[in-house]
Structures are given as structure tokens and as C-alpha cells.
Amino acid sequence: MAKKKTKFMCQSCGYESAKWMGRCPGCSEWNKMVEEVEITGKQPRGAFKHSIQEGPSKAEKLISIETRQEPRVETDSRELNRVLGGGVVPGSLVLIGGDPGIGKSTLLLQVSSQLAEGKHKVLYISGEESIKQTKLRADRLKIKADDLYIYAETNLEAIHGTIEELSPEFVIVDSIQTIFHPEVTSAPGSVSQVRECTAELMRIAKTKGIAIFIVGHVTKEGSIAGPRLLEHMVDTVLYFEGERHHAYRILRAVKNRFGSTNEMGIFEMKELGLEEVENPSEIFLEERSQGAAGSTVVASMEGTRPVLVEIQALVTPTSFNNPRRMATGIDHSRVSLIMAVLEKRAGFLLQHQDAYLKVAGGVKLDEPAIDLAVAASIASSFRDQSSDPFDCIIGEVGLTGEIRRVSRIEQRVQEAAKLGFKRVIIPANNIGGWKAPKGIEIIGVKNINEALKQILGG
Template sequence: MQPSKKEQPFFLCGQCGFQSRKWLGRCPDCGAWDSLTEHNQPLSPRFDRTSATAQPLTAAIAEENTRLLTNIGEMDRVLGGGIVPGSLVLIGGDPGIGKSTLILQLLAALAAQGLPTLYVTGEESVRQIRMRADRLGIHEEAISVSTENCVEAIADLALSLQPALLAVDSIQTVYSEQVGSAPGSVTQVREAAARLLNLAKANHLPVLLVGHVTKDGAIAGPRVLEHMVDTVLYFEGDRGQVFRILRTVKNRFGSTNEIGVFEMQESGLVGVDNPSALFLAERPVNVPGSVVLPSVEGTRPILVEVQALVSRSNLGTSRRTAIGADPQRLALLTAVLEKKLGVTLFDHDIFLNVAGGIRIVEPALDLGVVAALLSSFLEKPIDASTVVCGEVGLAGEVRAVGQMEMRLREAGRLGFKTFLMPESSSRQLQTKAGGETRILPVRTVAELAERLFRP
């Protein structure tokens, strides 16, 4: 008897979830090589079908101020002001970075408000969760813990307990009874997330998922997982450091540029209200290659130290290394300095670092990188009370960046006296520079070098 067409094997891309009836060396959807694996399950998910309904948009009830405040300031910030009922939130991060600790503290904060919460873990036992709770000083009876892995059983448990928040740690350990593959496979991850999504939307239940990450730092499983959820958060940081950065990558209910800063202590993760002072606490003074940059992450201004080391290379090919910044941007700015200022850098190794473990992606970093490179190359320190900010173009011009007034206020609050910024931005800020803050406009990288390093 020939098997039905529905049960014939198919091939599924592990990166994006693309499905094909035949094996392909390269996925035509995402372009990944050797990512298609064979599966024997049906192509279409086997969900219980319900009758479709529709209503006018104006008939939908608009609810305001329905977010759940966690009372963890940094967490509420990255979520856009709290947890939205019915939302599906995905948190990813390296092993041991503190994801489970953060979730347990989040559940405890809600339980302290009298809200029941449910913590489902497929990786640890209840005894292990209790040991972590005792270490963190959490003794809330409103937190229910389960070690269930079946997504259908998790849904039934959530419907019976009616928690204010459901946390699943992790999505890679959850499986569906209607899929025959092993937990953690592409099919199981996608099906389990889809069922939890339906549970969240149908019952206005916020669901928090923990996702493993690959060696490249991306959340493991198909990319469709990130498209399904409402919010994607990445927990960044080095386990050897005490600082952790919670960064918003996707958020349907708020800004995608927010970050939360935490400090890992014996009592757990503690939010940092003033990250600027924290990142600059160990900044060396009067040392070449160091400059302070006023960056903006979402609605928060943060002052960070940009460090550069330029040394003559003994190898045939010089190295360009950047930590906390885009290496391609470093190569571009190095070429601009060679072309516009005549600085010989092709035979020098260049190392760039944003101190504190934070990553800066905005173009305002450009002027700080240029200043740090020149300072290290010329062996001339930059005045400790000076901050620089601006975008640099290929012609060597300094372009304006946004939210300059916010950056100016933060720099003045921490005692910085001199602010080098694009000339176009300085015109409207000259009257707003309070106290002893002095604004120095620059139009090109040549003017920057003259203002910083002239005799």
C-alpha cells in the first residue's frame, strides 16, 4: 500500500522554516547552506479548527493602562512600560548569563503584588528552582512551579490556574503530542510556540519564553519563532563581568532601541539607575586613546568610554579589531583618516573597545572612534572633561545626530565641561548649554583634530 501524499517525507530549513518536497543544498528563502533536514510529519500543523469570525475595527474594545508593572524598573523600560496582557515575549541569551534568575525575580515581583504566576521549566527540577529562590531570598507562595514538557499539558495547567503570567524555560524543551519529532527540533519548536501563542491571545495571558542561542548568538530554532512573538529581548554580557545588558530587538508595544542595565550580585540581578556613572567609574585619566561618548539607547542617555590602541604592526597584514562596535565601521573611519588627514595607519594594528561590555550601533559613535584613534596614534591624551559625538561621512564631514539636547544634559550632569559636536547641531544648543558647559562645533575631522590636539 502506497503511503498517502500527506505522509510523504519533506525537508525543513532549520534557519527560517522553509518547507520543500525535495532536498536542496541551499535554502531558496533565507540562503542558508545545508540547512534542510528530512522530516516525516505532515506539512500542515494539526490544530483544532474553529469557525472564523470577524467584527468591525471600530467595535473592538480599546483598553488603556492595562500593562502589568513588574516594579523592576529596567525590565519595565525595555518592555515599553510593562507587560501587555496576551503578549508573547521571547528572551534569549548565552548559557549562565542570568535568564532563569531574571525570570524568577520577575515572577516574584508580580507575586509580591498578589498576582498568581506559573513557572514551567523543562530543564530543572522543582528542588533546583527552590534552591535558587532561597539564594535570591524569594519566598512568595503565589509562584507555582511545574516541570512539565508537553505543551498541551502546559496549556491545560495554565487554564486551570489562571496565572497573571506564564513563564516557560525553555521553548527548546517543550514538545507537542501531535508532532513525532524530538523536543528541540525545528518542527517541535515551531509547533510549541504556535500553541503557546494561541493560548496567550485567546486568554489575554502574557507568556514569557526563554530561548537558547547558537554559537553566533542568535536564538536557536527557526527564524519564524522571532516573527511569531510580540517582543524579543536579548540578555547580553560576559559571565566574567558583573554587568548585564537586556536589549530590545523587537517590540510591537514599544521602542526597539531600549536597553536595561543590571548588575549581578549575590542577591540576584539589581537594576542600575545611573549606568553612565557605572561605565565611567574606572576610566583612566590623561591616557592616550580614551574618550567619552554620550550615546542614546531608546529614551536613555548613557555616557560610555571609547578606547583605541594603535600600534605599529610587525606582520604583513595589519589587524582591525572592534569590541562593542561594528568592525566594518572601524575600517571605514580608518580609511577616512588616511585619506583626509594623511595619517598613516595601513601598517598599524588597530584595536577598538567600548568599555563596560555595552555595544553601540548608532552613527554618533563615529566621532568618538576618530578622536580615540587620533589620540592613540599621536600619543596625546584628550582632556578628561571633554565628550565628543557625531557621525562622520566618507568626505570627512561631521554630520548631525538626533537627541543632542538629551546628550548635552547627561554630560553636564556628570560634570563634563566641553562638548564637541556637529556644527549643525550646535547652532540650536548654544543657548541651552547651562552652567559651565562649553560647546565646540566641528565641521570636519580636520577641525576635530585641530581642536583636540593643537598646541
């Protein structure tokens, strides 16, 4: 006979304690400990099955296991296919997180319609909306598909029964925080419920070959709510990002067992739903001011795709003892490092200057190849001298002021040439071994002083 025992569990990190504590020792969060009932002893015969294989499993030699390339189902969304690594893998479990109202449900409802129109049976499970509410949203998006089923339910046992009855190829669960299993006594959204429901969905996906998408809510810090174990259990973790006051949305993969984690998909939110952005470089540069000081363009790699974005800098004399350093879309520490290099190696007196930097369009850049463009923007604003609007700047800046080589330089230069740029400043070590496009001048630089002389002159 199973015995019941109470315990206290942190809803942020999953830390367990025998008694209630105001502050969690695991994550130092306050008032996150919630009492839950733990069942110990012999479990009943109907308890959870955690095996991810049909029937009894056995150990096999690695060399005797036959493998083949994972079959993929491509959607009509090329951006989503790119982020997933080429399409949806049957039997995979995909977690999508993002801020409220960013468009997660809209994206998945559109993908469900595309898959259903491709003669695939899709089950959309809504734990937050009724069937009529989901139908109203589908009507607004002009969605009409014969093989798309809508099911409003939060009980996992009922959901399992419906999956057994319909035998769909794809399942969307919106959202995992609303689903509960009656055998788990805690409330929906708690650590125990999220963990057990995800484990059961994973078992369904692996044993039946059904691709399951689950929506995860995010905390105010931007991470997916619930235990960190949730992200470890799934095959792919996608984040849907963007400013609510801007129309553009960015889909990133932070974990992918079937593809690269560096890919990025860009969408635009319109009245009829999300539309793909085929040429993001052109979109990010369309509102760029010509001849403005503090503005440069860099070719950044987002996975296999080169994207041209504008980096803006505003450097002004400070009125405080400690100058302010603010950055949007760029790591704050990287900005401080580059400003220190400019001051030490290039003679810029920036210790009494406030510096504000921004990547136009809401994109986040984290690769070293943007260093030289950031340095050029700061120098341009400090001197109040504009750079050539047809210059594209690429390069990593070292602490001694040297310009270091970057990867995939040929793809970056080709993207700049395609958008009409006349000159590209790159590291000198990247010259050679590839053919530059016609109509564009390639200039190699070895250090920060040489680069700024080419970009700003003098």
C-alpha cells in the same frame, strides 16, 4: 483518515525536502537535515486550533473597531519596564534569548517573584529543572511569594490543562526547546515542535489574556535557535547579552509591538541575583585612566536614555604586509571608514599601523554619533597624545571630513554635565535652539581637522 508521509527538514532554517541532503540549500549548513513525519489528509477533531479569538471570528470595518490603550502591569524592575515599553501587556507573548549561563532563568524567576508579590498569580514552567532544583535556586535568590506556582513539565497538553486549572495571569516557559506536543512526531527542539508549541502558546495568550514569557536557546552564532518564524510569531523579542567574565548584563529589545526597539536595560549579576544599574554612565567610566592616550568619552543614545561610555584605541606600527583592524563593541566597517577619512582628510599615515578599538564595559554602539569620538581616539593613540579627560565628544563624520548634526543633543549634553564634564565638542549645526547647562562649555566644529585641533591641540 490522515496519511503519514516522511520529509526531511533543516533544523537551522526550516527548509523542507523530500530526500535527505548533506548540505541544506536554504542556509548552506551541513548535517542539519532531520527526518520528520508529516500527517496529510483530514485531521482529527482534536487537532490544533490556530484561531487567536474566542468563539467564531468575523471581519469588521476598521473605523468601527473600538480601541483603548493597552493596560500594562509594571514590575519592580524599572529596567525591564523600560525595555518592554512601560510594563508587561496582558495577552502578549515575549521571547527572551541569550547565551547559556547569562542569567535568563534568574531574571525571569526574579520577575515572577515581583509579580507574585504584587498579588498576581504566576505559573513558572520549568522544562530543564525539577521542582526541587528550582526551589533551591529560589532560596538562593531569597524568593518567597505566595502566588508563585512552580510546575516541572514538558508535555504541552499537560501544561495547557494546568493553565486551565490555575488560570494564572502570567506564565513563564523555560524553555521552548524542551516543550513538545504528543501529536507532533518529531523530537523536542525540532523545527516542527518549536513552531507548533509556540503557535499553541500564542493562542492561549491571546484568547485568555495571559502574558507568556518563553525562553529561547541561542545558536553558536548568537541567534535564537529554531525557525526564524519563531521571532515573527511573538510580540516582543528580547536579547540578554553580556560577557560571562563580567558582572554586567544588557537587556535589549530587537522587536516590540508595544514599544520602542531602541531601549536598553542594564543589570549587574550579584550573589543574590540581578540588580538594576541606575546610572550606567558612572559605572562605565569608573575605571577610566586619567590622561591616557587613545581614550575618549562619547554620549550615546540607547533608546530614550543617554549613556556615557569610554572608547579606547591602540594604534601601533604593523609587522605584517596587511595591517590588522580589530574592534570590540563597534562595527569593523565603521572603523575602517573613519580611518580612511583620517588618512585622506586629516593627513594621518595609517596604512602601516595596526588599530585595535574597544568600547569599555562590553557595550555595543551602532549609532553615527560615535564617529567623532572614534576618530579622536585613533588620532590620540597615533600621536601618543592624550585628550582632556573632562571632554565629551559627539558627532557624525562624513566621507568628506565634515561633522554632521546628531539627534537629541540636549539630552546628551545634560548627561555629560551631570557627570562633571567641563567641555563638550559637538557639530556646529547642533548649536542653537536649546539651552546648555551651567558650568559646561559647548564647542561647535565643522570638520575633522577643526575637531582634532580642539581635542588634541595643534
